[in-house]
Amino acid sequence: MMLGEKVENFVVKREDDQFKRLNVIVIGAGYVGLCTGIVMAHIGHSVLCIDINTDKIALLEQGMAPIYEINLEAMLAGCRNNLSFTTELPKRLGDTDIVIIAVGTPSKENGDADMQYVDQVIIDITSKIEEAQDLIIVMKSTVPIGSNQEMFRRVNNLLSDRGVQANVNFVSNPEFLREGKAIYDSFYPDRIVVGGNNDSAIGAVKNMYYPLLNKTFIMPQYMDQNFESSLPSLVVTDFLTAEMIKYASNAFLATKVSFINEIAGLCDKVGADILDVSIGMGLDNRIGKGFLHAGLGWGGSCFPKDTLALQSIAREYDYEMPIIEAARTINTRQIIFVLRKIQGLLKVIRGKKIAVLGLSYKPGTDDIRDSVSVEIVKRIVRLGGSVSVYDPVALDNARKELASDSVNFCSSIICAIESADAVLIATEWQEFLEVDWREVKLKMRSPIIIDGRNLLHKKILSEMGFTYVGVGR
Ligand SMILES: NC(=O)C1=CN([C@@H]2O[C@H](COP(=O)(O)OP(=O)(O)OC[C@H]3O[C@@H](n4cnc5c(N)ncnc54)[C@H](O)[C@@H]3O)[C@@H](O)[C@H]2O)C=CC1
Numbered sequence: 001m002m003l004g005e006k007v008e009n010f011v012v013k014r015e016d017d018q019f020k021r022l023n024v025i026v027i028g029a030g031y032v033g034l035c036t037g038i039v040m041a042h043i044g045h046s047v048l049c050i051d052i053n054t055d056k057i058a059l060l061e062q063g064m065a066p067i068y069e070i071n072l073e074a075m076l077a078g079c080r081n082n083l084s085f086t087t088e089l090p091k092r093l094g095d096t097d098i099v100i101i102a103v104g105t106p107s108k109e110n111g112d113a114d115m116q117y118v119d120q121v122i123i124d125i126t127s128k129i130e131e132a133q134d135l136i137i138v139m140k141s142t143v144p145i146g147s148n149q150e151m152f153r154r155v156n157n158l159l160s161d162r163g164v165q166a167n168v169n170f171v172s173n174p175e176f177l178r179e180g181k182a183i184y185d186s187f188y189p190d191r192i193v194v195g196g197n198n199d200s201a202i203g204a205v206k207n208m209y210y211p212l213l214n215k216t217f218i219m220p221q222y223m224d225q226n227f228e229s230s231l232p233s234l235v236v237t238d239f240l241t242a243e244m245i246k247y248a249s250n251a252f253l254a255t256k257v258s259f260i261n262e263i264a265g266l267c268d269k270v271g272a273d274i275l276d277v278s279i280g281m282g283l284d285n286r287i288g289k290g291f292l293h294a295g296l297g298w299g300g301s302c303f304p305k306d307t308l309a310l311q312s313i314a315r316e317y318d319y320e321m322p323i324i325e326a327a328r329t330i331n332t333r334q335i336i337f338v339l340r341k342i343q344g345l346l347k348v349i350r351g352k353k354i355a356v357l358g359l360s361y362k363p364g365t366d367d368i369r370d371s372v373s374v375e376i377v378k379r380i381v382r383l384g385g386s387v388s389v390y391d392p393v394a395l396d397n398a399r400k401e402l403a404s405d406s407v408n409f410c411s412s413i414i415c416a417i418e419s420a421d422a423v424l425i426a427t428e429w430q431e432f433l434e435v436d437w438r439e440v441k442l443k444m445r446s447p448i449i450i451d452g453r454n455l456l457h458k459k460i461l462s463e464m465g466f467t468y469v470g471v472g473r
């Protein structure tokens with residue numbers, strides 16, 4: 001059974017009287033806000049999810065998800081009794097126990113995290129706090145080191161300006177979900193990090209997560225697994241450390257991918273196979289299997305912006321971070337590598353037609369923010385090539401960004417590869433693995449595959465007569 005297929009069967013064992021149902025407001029209905037709202041509602045809290053984007057809220061009210069992820073809508077449907085949506089904060093926050101902030105913190109031009117949305121939310125919340133109210137503000141957005149402390153002070157200053165005496169506390173609670181697996185990660189996190197300076201507020205956030213921390217909430221399809229061995233770890237720490245854990249984790253993962261991409265570059269030169277190198281390395285438990293998949297490099301709404309933001313923070317201290325700098329440099333270099341490979345095979349890109357399969361920054365999502373694929377399409381167009389693009393879910397999101405006479409948006413793989421001089425696999429969607437490549441070969445002008453994600457079987461495709469080029473193999 002697929003995750004979320006039979007939501008009504010979900011089991012919540014709440015015989016444990018330690019669990020207390022809370023009134024939770026989640027601000028922001030993006031990936032993080034929406035998944036947080038869904039999880040909180042499923043585990044028994046009463047949740048109001050707020051977003052200023054009226055289109056998003058209108059969709060959500062009709063039970064439709066504004067972002068693509070498998071089973072997201074089924075999960076949404078399964079918790080509507082506990083989850084409602086609106087575009088504005090309620091007039092009074094008197095009944096609210098916890099407000100979770102999950103608005104965006106994109107990069108500014110100079111690389112700093114743009115805090116304008118968080119700042120606005122802080123003003124909005126504080127204006128609604130009432131005399132003698134107890135409220136915990138939980139920060140899930142990824143914010144620069146020192147932000148929670150600063151906002152805590154700011155809220156208290158704003159309250160004293162209004163002459164309101166209330167018991168408001170902050171808890172930093174960074175999010176580690178991955179897009180495409182956001183729902184699963186939200187229900188089954190490896191760890192929950194809570195940073196703060198008030199034991200009672202930290203205790204309340206622990207209670208909020210109680211069913212996840214104790215696995216008293218179980219989806220039936222996972223019941224046969226031994227959950228005791230995989231309970232999420234709880235990390236309780238201070239504000240600054242919680243914020244640093246988030247940035248360090250993303251920077252480390254990005255660096256790990258850049259490391260394997262650097263090795264892949266050398267594999268290309270010496271003739272070794274990066275796929276086996278990754279397996280051979282990953283089997284060492286100290287290294288671990290994850291994030292050793294070489295390819296076009298990392299994109300998305302977080303690794304690029306969070307590595308930039310970390311560098312920005314370091315700059316404030318004149319502290320150099322050469323590893324992160326190198327990780328970013330290698331990531332940019334991957335795009336050049338693939339363009340050189342295309343040029344090596346086609347000689348001149350101008351006038352050639354290249355099919356690009358995959359536009360989202362990774363499979364499982366329709367998100368094209370900082371997608372390497374989208375950047376490569378733009379570069380091919382700049383070099384005079386024409387591009388036919390196909391993606392199972394991200395096509396519509398890319399239409400505006402890639403609007404050009406040289407870009408043809410195709411609704412199928414076959415339409416995209418028709419008369420193409422080369423095909424580039426830019427996102428490793430499973431669908432590309434399952435396509436009949438013999439049929440593809442008959443329709444292409446020249447049978448050239450640049451497999452930017454090392455998705456396909458090199459040997460099989462070579463035997464079919466394709467010129468196959470991967471990354472480091
Ligand atoms: N996308 C991801 O996979 C992850 C994101 N994060 C972090 O979580 C935060 C949110 O990320 P996403 O969900 O991707 O962002 P997003 O950009 O998809 O969604 C943010 C939402 O906040 C809304 N918003 C902005 N100002 C608002 C306001 N004043 N009141 C109500 N809603 C408001 C926007 O309309 C938008 O829908 C960021 O700091 C990000 O770094 C952390 C882990 C994973």
Ligand SMILES: O=C(O)[C@H]1O[C@H](OP(=O)(O)OP(=O)(O)OC[C@H]2O[C@@H](n3ccc(=O)[nH]c3=O)[C@H](O)[C@@H]2O)[C@H](O)[C@@H](O)[C@@H]1O
Nearest residue numbers: 175176177178179257291292293297298299300302361362
């Ligand atoms: O802060 C965030 O927003 C999130 O960022 C990442 O999650 P996400 O961006 O959704 O996606 P990942 O699966 O981490 O992939 C990021 C990029 O790295 C690339 N990647 C990943 C793994 C790999 O082995 N090779 C590789 O090229 C992917 O194609 C993608 O472009 C982290 O994995 C999450 O823990 C974190 O919460």
